[in-house]
Structure formats: structure tokens, C-alpha cells
Amino acid sequence: MSATTSAAPAGTGIRRPTPRTWADIAVLLVLVALGVVGFEPSFGGYSFLLAGVGGLVLGAATGILSSMFRLGALVTVLVAVVAYFVFGSAFAVQGQAVFGVLPTLQSLASIAVGSVFGWTDIVTLRTPIGAPQYIAVVPYLATWLVALVSTTLATRWIAGRPRTAWRFGIALVGPVALYLASILIGTDQPYQAGLRGVVFAILALVWLGWRRPTVASVAQGGAQRLRNRKLAGTAAIVAGAVVVGGGAGFWFAPANDERFVLREEIEPPFDPLQYPSPLSGFRHYTKQVTDDELFTVSGLKPGDVVRLATLDSFTGKLWTVTGPETATDGSGSFALVGRRIPAQTFITPEERDNVTITIGAYDDVWVPSVGYLTDLAFTGGDAVSEADSVRYNRSTGTAVLTTGLSAGDSYELDAVEQKVLTPADLDETSVAAVELPPVTGSPDIVTSKAQEFAADAATPMAQLQAIQLALTENGFLSHGRESDSQPSRAGHGADRVTELLTRVQLIGDQEQYASAFALMARSFGYPARVVMGFAPEIPEDGGAVTVTGDDVTAWVEVAFDDVGWVAFNPTPEETDIPQAQVPKPQSEPQPQVRQPPRADNEEDDLLTPVELDETDEDDNGDAFVIPGWVWVVGYSVLIPALIIFIPLLVVALIKGRRARKRRTDGAVHDRVAGAWEELVDRYAELGYAVGGRGTRLVVARGLEAQLPAGQPTGLTALAAQTDEAVFGGAEVEPERTDLVWNEALAAVAVARGSATRLRRIASRYRIRRRKRST
Structure with missing residues (x-):
């Protein structure tokens, strides 16, 4: 097997990264870390590092594990988003989480708001940034997203394909974008600009230079010479980066007051x-x-x-x-x-x-x-x-x-x-x-x-x-x-x-x-x-x-x-204003007008008796009030439960619709073939390696080889029955559908019983759909 491909034991279905893939992941994550530390001038310290490192670890772990368990793109995104919100409270908004760890409704809302509006707030806040509380979501989101994409490319795209320069260049897009973002949303006082830039350039160039493995067929002497050339080239790259990068940073870097940062170009939102x-x-x-x-x-x-x-x-x-x-x-x-x-x-x-x-x-x-x-x-x-x-x-x-x-x-x-x-x-x-x-x-x-x-x-x-x-x-x-x-x-x-x-x-x-x-x-x-x-x-x-x-x-x-x-204080305290001596006009006597008699009931009309109902007060006194700690505990349990079980419910509904459509739609032989397709998809979701283009008999033998010895499955017989129904040309009785489906589901139950608990749990979140075989 080639060194560039991931080896997966046939009996487990877990695809473990090779040492070269681990090296690719390590380089990419170090580049991401060099980018995120550039947020230091904006926060005026290292308070953001918990969020930044937490997002880095979470994104990398999600990308690596999804590759190891062969999760599809849709399930990978679903798992990544769920993990982003579940762990975001502990990493980015600890003050709103229960015990600083468990998510609450407020912490989840802050993560969502920070993910959308934090990018505009961070360039309008006066540094050092201390509020709003969701502002730490910005480095958390940045490192989580870049680490997730970078590790996914390293484990799935680079590992199984020729290690060409353009593939490595695409993998570097995320770390480079994060590095530039830390500069643009920073201040005119950069954080270790020369040191970070030189180290970033050295790692990226050396990684590109060492992307090709040594050819196994080369003679020992030739391999040694090739390795020496690589080492010499690496030393030259390091020396050149230090000299050229350091000199350029000293001679050509703009003055701090002339640096272009977004906060200097954007007006504060409050007018x-x-x-x-x-x-x-x-x-x-x-x-x-x-x-x-x-x-x-x-x-x-x-x-x-x-x-x-x-x-x-x-x-x-x-x-x-x-x-x-x-x-x-x-x-x-x-x-x-x-x-x-x-x-x-x-x-x-x-x-x-x-x-x-x-x-x-x-x-x-x-x-x-x-x-x-x-x-x-x-x-x-x-x-x-x-x-x-x-x-x-x-x-x-x-x-x-x-x-x-x-x-x-x-x-x-x-x-x-x-x-x-x-x-x-x-x-x-x-x-x-x-x-x-x-x-x-x-x-x-x-x-x-x-x-x-x-x-x-x-x-x-x-x-x-x-x-x-x-x-x-x-x-x-x-x-x-x-x-x-x-x-x-x-x-x-x-x-x-x-x-x-x-x-x-x-x-x-x-x-x-x-x-x-x-x-x-x-x-x-x-x-x-x-x-x-x-x-x-x-x-x-x-x-x-x-x-x-x-x-x-x-x-x-x-x-x-x-x-x-x-x-x-220019205001006088004197309030006794002298009066101007202006003679007042004499008032002319006005004829007296007899006023109408006062009504006897006027006082009664002004005072209206009001009956007070005291029943509401009594009722409110006996009303049951739910203590505040009950709400806190309820939210802390309910919110994680919803995050975990709602995706499970959505996946179950999709799988149920898939099985129902295969079992009821089309001719009888199509429904029999649908039983085999459902079986194969269920096996793949459990982590078993399924052949991509083999016949049903080949796929059946491959699956039986991954099960414990002596485990009765009847996969070969089921594959033969399906081929006979599809290619036999004879009319298939409708009762044959239920028989084949029952046998297929029984075989799936056997496979589920042979799988580990972790694989059974992961299968409930995976959706796999093969094209219908003919």
C-alpha cells in the first residue's frame, strides 16, 4: 500500500492517518496558531487564547475523527456545527455558561450573535476590547473553521491523491486568510509582525518543498543524495527567509501610523x-x-x-x-x-x-x-x-x-x-x-x-x-x-x-x-x-x-x-429680579353675573364607591413559583439534549423515508433490489468497508470477511436472490419483497451486534445513499 494513503483495517472500517498525514496536519495547525495570535493587539492581552485554542482543537478533532470514521459531508457538517455550539460556551462565553462549562440559552444565543455580528463589532470597538461578552466568539469561530477545513483537506484530499504543489497551495488558503484577518482587524501596533511573518513563511515553504516522498525504487546512494539536497534546500530557504524577510520588514514595512487596519476606516455604529x-x-x-x-x-x-x-x-x-x-x-x-x-x-x-x-x-x-x-x-x-x-x-x-x-x-x-x-x-x-x-x-x-x-x-x-x-x-x-x-x-x-x-x-x-x-x-x-x-x-x-x-x-x-x-460656572445665584417701574393700567369694573345654583348631588358624583376584589391577592399568595435554580438546571439539561437529539431525529426521519421509498416504490424486482441497497447503506453507516464498483456477490463476500468468524449472515445467499430477481427475467411474486426485506434487516441486525458501541452510536448520525445497482 502506498505511503500516501490511509490504512484502514478491514475488520474495523476506521481509516487511521499515516505519519505523513499527521505531519501535514501539524504544519497546518501551527500556521493557524501563528495567525490567531495576531489578535493580541485587539484584545490587549491573551484573554482570547482560550477561545482561539479551543476552536483550533475542536475544529481539528472534528476533521480528523470524521475522516477516521468515514463520515459523509452532510454528517460531518452537522456534527461540526453541533460541537461548535456545545463546546462554544466553555471556550468563548464562560461567563454565561453554568459552572463556566455547560451551555445555556443565553450562551448559545451569544455564540450565534457573535458568529454573525462579532466581525463588525471587533473593528468598531475601542481597544483593548473587553465587551461585548460574545466578542471572544470571533477568534473561536476563525480557528474552528480554518482548522476544520485544513484537517479535512489534509486527511481526505491530500492524503489520497498526488501531492502536487497546487493542492498544497489550496490547503494553505485558510491559514493565510486567518493571518491576514488578524492584521486587518488589529491595530496600528502589530504583534511580533517580523517574527510571525518569517516563521510562517519558513513553515509554508519547507512544507511545500518536502511534499514529495522519497521514491522507494531509488538506490540507497541516490536516496541519500536526494535527502541531502532536500536538507540543503531547506537550510537555504530558512536562511533566505530570515535575511530577506527580516530585511524587508526593516526597510520596507510602513510606519505604524500608516498601516492599513479596518478599524481606522470604519465609523462607529452609534450616531x-x-x-x-x-x-x-x-x-x-x-x-x-x-x-x-x-x-x-x-x-x-x-x-x-x-x-x-x-x-x-x-x-x-x-x-x-x-x-x-x-x-x-x-x-x-x-x-x-x-x-x-x-x-x-x-x-x-x-x-x-x-x-x-x-x-x-x-x-x-x-x-x-x-x-x-x-x-x-x-x-x-x-x-x-x-x-x-x-x-x-x-x-x-x-x-x-x-x-x-x-x-x-x-x-x-x-x-x-x-x-x-x-x-x-x-x-x-x-x-x-x-x-x-x-x-x-x-x-x-x-x-x-x-x-x-x-x-x-x-x-x-x-x-x-x-x-x-x-x-x-x-x-x-x-x-x-x-x-x-x-x-x-x-x-x-x-x-x-x-x-x-x-x-x-x-x-x-x-x-x-x-x-x-x-x-x-x-x-x-x-x-x-x-x-x-x-x-x-x-x-x-x-x-x-x-x-x-x-x-x-x-x-x-x-x-x-x-x-x-x-x-x-457663569450662572448667577440671585433670583430676586428688580421690577421695572411701569404703571399698571387701571382695571375697569365688570358687571356682576349671577352664578347658577350648585347641584346638590355634585359631591356624590365626584365620589364613586369602588368595590375591591381581594380574591386575586389571595390567589397570588398561594401560587406556585418555580425557583430560579430549576430554570438554570432545566436549560442546562434541555439545551444539550436538544442539540444531541434533534439531529438524531432528523437523520432517523431521512433514513425512514429512504427505506420506505425503496420498499414501496417501483416494480417488485426494484423493491427487492432496494432491500439490498438498504442493507449495503446500513453496513456502510456502521463503518464497514463496502466495495465501490463490485457485484453484489463480491460486496457480500467482502462484508462477510469483516464479520467475526462463524457469524451467520446469509449475505451471499441474499445477494444471489437479488441478482435472480433483477436479472432472471421471470415475474417475481409480491410476497418475495417482504421475505427479502426481512432477511436484509436481519443481516443488518447481525452487523450492528458485531460493531462496537461507538460505531453504533455514530451510525445513527450518518446518512449514506448508494446509487441503485442494476
Whole structure:
């Protein structure tokens, strides 16, 4: 037998790979491993290796075992997919599996979602990637698929055919594609690019060079010379790859900032411009939900504020975030993050740890937070299951939950606040060169007033202080409520800021003053942005405080060199607005109109007795509630059972239809021949070697030779009866069909009893259909 073919003992039907095939498999799997380690820059560590190696082992084991047991293409795919989902929970989404191993409905759903959408998420997530939980499915799927295809080609296609270069080239397509994918979905900082590339090239070239075995007929001396030439060629390939590959990597490799990676070309999927600007809803808090308990917060220090949204783009009508077409890293660029959030480096930090926020009446996508987040974990409510939808902007400290927050949601966070500095600390500090989108539609009165207020100031800090002092000392606070002594129109666009600065008295609230101050700062060329949030009164002990709509506020942040974004509050505290001395018109007396008498039954109509039904409460008290652990155990048992038994049921239905069609369709001699075809297929499904083109008698003798000695089967006699019915030319009685089918099924039962338990189980998942013999 040739060394390139797989030897299979005639009595077992198992096709074991040859040593050369094992060597092919080993080379291909090493190449796959070199490709998957390139995912390291995306994940910022080696947390993905369990998923990547797990997929590699699972795919290789499936391909090898399917070849050894001679599984057909359909059954191989079915077994591979089932194994992919069964073991995927343990390899890729351990946090959603029972005991980190057993699959659950949630883990299976994550595997399915990650297999489809993980490829788009991995190129839009901010690295290092920590969420969503299904993101590890990407390396798991990649290595599983490539290993499965590569081992299948090595054991079935290369092993039994001439070892030509083009066949080996096709087998290399999968590892090469994985290697390139790890580069494209990575970052501009490659992982050991030179070392991985050289090793990959050496293995691939050496494998191609050694693909042909030594010809057995060559004389001993010639074989030795041929082997020496191969060794010399291999050494030359290794040396050339090291020198050429290393030199090319040093001289011709592009700079890191010029590398082409997909994440630099794809915009994040979340577009905040599709949502209303938070500042445009400022009066909603001050007038409609003034006393509503929006959320509770604990762990803050007196003077802290809760940040909601940061806005750095002014359109003439409102302040909003920067669109992705204006700045790729502006306030409108949000990326998916995990619990560990990229740290803000442009800050003079003060830590705020163990801050807890519980949502009440608040209902929006903007996540209330403190300072710049470093850690975020949802602990209660519907948001726990939607934590993978959190997106964060590191430069502004703004977080959003695309599915929205609702009552009952709670989360814990750690953050760093900008340290509060005195004006004296910043008097000699220059503003930072931070690129912000240009202001459009700012009214001329803003520039003139800014020059007037800061006429005597020389430094940036002095100018900003002068503007802030002019607004707070000359302005008055009014939310436009009925209780306010003077009306105050909502809005913060150019028309409202013009109205604020041109009236005899400056009247407005945080919305108008923050907008005006930011525009004045921007008129000097200073990087300023508006922040909307809440300023509740924090107790000294940092205990829980309830935030209401009346606590809403807005302030301005200006960037200073080597310091960070410094907050300015330009809103005055004075609410006692002086009244203009305008004489009131005298009221004219109106004629009195007699009112109709009050109905006697009016009070009775307003109070309607209601009968309370207490039976529902009693019934609910006695209702049986299934414990949560029962659901967990049920899912853990039911889901694997469905994965195992549903394919078994599908295969059984297909086999039943096949046997029924053979037994009932066609003429009588066709049905007799169908009994023999069914027998042969059943034997093949049990792993017995069936001759491909032999006559029925030849096939029968071959099958009997594989059975234990002395085992009665009657295969030869059955083959002779079938040939007589098909080729005899005489009319066959219909009763002959049942007789032959009974004998065939009895022979199948004998073969099943002689097979091992593993082969009997595997046969239930195999489907084999031979063409009808004539």
C-alpha cells in the first residue's frame, strides 16, 4: 500500500492517518496558531487564547475523527456545527455558561450573535476590547473553521491523491486568510509582525518543498543524495527567509501610523446626532419634572456634580456633539467598551471610587456619571443584560446606553474628577491647543460683550474670570416658571443669547448663561465646551442623595495646558429680579353675573364607591413559583439534549423515508433490489468497508470477511436472490419483497451486534445513499 494513503483495517472500517498525514496536519495547525495570535493587539492581552485554542482543537478533532470514521459531508457538517455550539460556551462565553462549562440559552444565543455580528463589532470597538461578552466568539469561530477545513483537506484530499504543489497551495488558503484577518482587524501596533511573518513563511515553504516522498525504487546512494539536497534546500530557504524577510520588514514595512487596519476606516455604529441634544431639553427638567426623583446617587463628595453629556459644537441653533464627519475623535465618537474603560490622560485627577447610581424616573440613553469613568458595572435592572450596549467617549467622559436606562437600573462606577484649582494656580497657565469644531452662527453681540467684559484682563484665566464675574454679578436666575417674577424664554441658540445680552437686565438660567459664556470663550479662540448635568446637594458623609429635575444644571469647561478641562460656572445665584417701574393700567369694573345654583348631588358624583376584589391577592399568595435554580438546571439539561437529539431525529426521519421509498416504490424486482441497497447503506453507516464498483456477490463476500468468524449472515445467499430477481427475467411474486426485506434487516441486525458501541452510536448520525445497482 502506498505511503500516501490511509490504512484502514478491514475488520474495523476506521481509516487511521499515516505519519505523513499527521505531519501535514501539524504544519497546518501551527500556521493557524501563528495567525490567531495576531489578535493580541485587539484584545490587549491573551484573554482570547482560550477561545482561539479551543476552536483550533475542536475544529481539528472534528476533521480528523470524521475522516477516521468515514463520515459523509452532510454528517460531518452537522456534527461540526453541533460541537461548535456545545463546546462554544466553555471556550468563548464562560461567563454565561453554568459552572463556566455547560451551555445555556443565553450562551448559545451569544455564540450565534457573535458568529454573525462579532466581525463588525471587533473593528468598531475601542481597544483593548473587553465587551461585548460574545466578542471572544470571533477568534473561536476563525480557528474552528480554518482548522476544520485544513484537517479535512489534509486527511481526505491530500492524503489520497498526488501531492502536487497546487493542492498544497489550496490547503494553505485558510491559514493565510486567518493571518491576514488578524492584521486587518488589529491595530496600528502589530504583534511580533517580523517574527510571525518569517516563521510562517519558513513553515509554508519547507512544507511545500518536502511534499514529495522519497521514491522507494531509488538506490540507497541516490536516496541519500536526494535527502541531502532536500536538507540543503531547506537550510537555504530558512536562511533566505530570515535575511530577506527580516530585511524587508526593516526597510520596507510602513510606519505604524500608516498601516492599513479596518478599524481606522470604519465609523462607529452609534450616531449621537440621531438623538436630540440633551441641552435642548433643559426646561423639561426645570418645569415638567421638577420634583420627580430621577435617580439616587451615593459615594460623592460635597461639591461634586453628575455629568450627563458634553457638547462642543455650536450650530447657531443649539449646542450638540461633534459629528463623525467633522472629527474622528470628537465628542460624537463613541466606541463599545467593557467594564474596564480607557483612562483619560488629560486631567489633574482626583479619584471617586464606589459611586452607586440607581435610576428612578430618569429615562434616556445618556448615562449619568461622575468625571471620567475608569470602571463601570451594571448591578440591577434590565440594563444588566444590555451592558454590552454601553458606548463611551474618553475625551468628554460621556457614556451612553443605546437601549436606554429605565426605572430599577443600577450601576457602580469608579472615576477620576478634575481637581479643583484656584484662579491663582492657573493665572500663568495658557490654554491648551485642543482641536474643536468651529463655531457657526455665533451672534456679533457675543464678541463685543466679551471684549467689553474682559477689557482689563491680560491672561486667559483673567479674561475668563472677568466674563464669569460680569455674568454672575449683573445677571439674574429665572427658569421661566409661573412663580418667577420675570419671564425667561427657553433655548440657547443665537437668538436667545442675543436676547440675554441685549436686554436691560440679564435674565436666564444655566442653559443660556453656559451657552453665552462658552461662545464668549470661543470668540477669544479658547477651547470651550458646554457640559450638562446635575448638581445635587451632597451630604458630608457622601451618603445617598436623591436627584430631581430641579437639580439640573449646565457649566462650561475650558482646556488648560498640563492641567485638563477646568470648569466655570457663569450662572448667577440671585433670583430676586428688580421690577421695572411701569404703571399698571387701571382695571375697569365688570358687571356682576349671577352664578347658577350648585347641584346638590355634585359631591356624590365626584365620589364613586369602588368595590375591591381581594380574591386575586389571595390567589397570588398561594401560587406556585418555580425557583430560579430549576430554570438554570432545566436549560442546562434541555439545551444539550436538544442539540444531541434533534439531529438524531432528523437523520432517523431521512433514513425512514429512504427505506420506505425503496420498499414501496417501483416494480417488485426494484423493491427487492432496494432491500439490498438498504442493507449495503446500513453496513456502510456502521463503518464497514463496502466495495465501490463490485457485484453484489463480491460486496457480500467482502462484508462477510469483516464479520467475526462463524457469524451467520446469509449475505451471499441474499445477494444471489437479488441478482435472480433483477436479472432472471421471470415475474417475481409480491410476497418475495417482504421475505427479502426481512432477511436484509436481519443481516443488518447481525452487523450492528458485531460493531462496537461507538460505531453504533455514530451510525445513527450518518446518512449514506448508494446509487441503485442494476
